[in-house]
């Protein structure tokens with residue numbers, strides 16, 4: 449069964465059979481027509497340039513992929529999302545992250561979005577200028593964001609990326625893991641008198657976040673902060689404000705997000721408070737403006753030149769036709785270190801699904817495994833497999849034309865590596881070429897010097913790491929995910945797959961800590977693991 453089944457899908461299958469063995473290096477070599485292949489397959493949107501030319505696509509491929517997008521109803525899914533329709537039917541919700549960066553007063557929920565952002569900006573400014581102080585009158589020097597998943601990964605990624613724009617006297621920390629090591633590491637580095645904790649949880653029920661928040665709160669009290677002064681040090685961000693107040697946070701220090709913003713799409717809301725404190729309201733606004741520029745591009749550019757549409761479709765080309773299991777994101781930028789981790793949630797929590805919107809189950813692959821690491825580090829680790837392993841892993845290279853730091857002499861080396869990797873992966877090295885490199889004395893070495901080549905990649909180019917460009921980059925991936933969800937006919941905005949583990953986790957936690965344990969309750973493996981842990985904790989069996 450193909451997605452729906454669509455006639456464009458069968459046409460793509462026939463096209464795949466024709467070009468599956470064609471070689472990119474031959475296409476480039478034979479490409480004498482103007483404009484050149486690179487130019488024909490390079491497009492710009494929202495200030496980002498995408499070179500798709502090192503992908504295993506021809507003009508016909510793009511034509512057929514765009515036909516697939518049209519037939520699958522990508523346009524209707526896109527418009528329904530922007531219009532605030534219930535595009536997340538299993539939770540009965542809209543997905544209006546785009547409204548958070550919309551500028552027109554007629555955008556959905558505009559007044560309440562603007563009011564909440566003004567509240568955030570006023571608060572962030574007080575923290576930044578030192579007029580918001582801790583209970584002993586000292587300015588805030590440490591901001592600790594406690595959250596997990598979408599309440600952590602987006603803000604952490606952005607704060608790290610825009611570190612060059614950050615307030616020089618404020619250090620930002622992110623604590624997500626219920627492993628006490630995460631919070632303990634941060635506690636060892638902060639002074640409670642100078643610390644602001646932002647507890648971020650859409651639901652305000654998440655085990656990890658609530659555990660860390662409670663531990664930190666208790667620590668503040670132990671360290672001498674009077675209960676009634678905790679309001680100086682704790683603020684909350686949630687779509688469930690009453691729970692925030694119940695936790696003990698002053699109602700005036702609650703920033704609201706809404707159920708029509710998905711957790712992994714929420715950094716544009718009050719969930720981004722740590723971003724605003726780090727870089728200021730102006731840069732936060734620039735982040736929103738960049739995302740809005742990508743929204744406009746997604747809404748208005750013809751599919752043939754539409755970055756999120758093309759990225760989504762090319763991903764489907766590899767996943768569903770070439771059978772690629774994973775795709776790699778390789779930002780050639782330390783500042784973009786957390787982009788792959790952020791994208792793992794965005795891509796896999798959104799599109800790692802088997803149930804279709806019509807209630808049937810898919811019999812085609814959906815989300816690829818998303819992974820990544822900044823270049824050039826990856827080159828000295830797993831790039832070996834990308835070059836010579838038998839598996840094809842499509843890659844998104846992300847390059848910054850100008851550095852955001854003062855060590856500019858490093859930059860040509862960084863960019864050279866980025867561009868050379870995509871070239872080497874595409875070109876490969878034939879056995880004849882390998883024999884020459886091995887030389888007549890070492891013929892047995894030649895097979896080891898062969899590179900299959902024909903390894904596809906897209907290069908995304910940002911002129912500089914501004915908040916604006918970063919916003920556009922994130923929105924590009926958000927919309928790419930929607931495009932793929934539309935073709936796969938799935939709902940990218942729910943995440944039922946995280947629930948079963950949470951339910952069983954509560955049972956196991958009780959079994960780990962209860963005075964007695966009934967080992968017949970679980971399968972023998974889980975029971976044995978529980979018994980081992982109970983013994984180690986001195987709880988007997």
Ligand code: F6P
Nearest residue numbers: 597598599649650651654711946
């Ligand atoms: O368990 C998954 C999840 O619900 C994510 O979707 C979400 O981003 C994360 O947990 C955190 O949820 P919350 O913001 O409600 O604490």
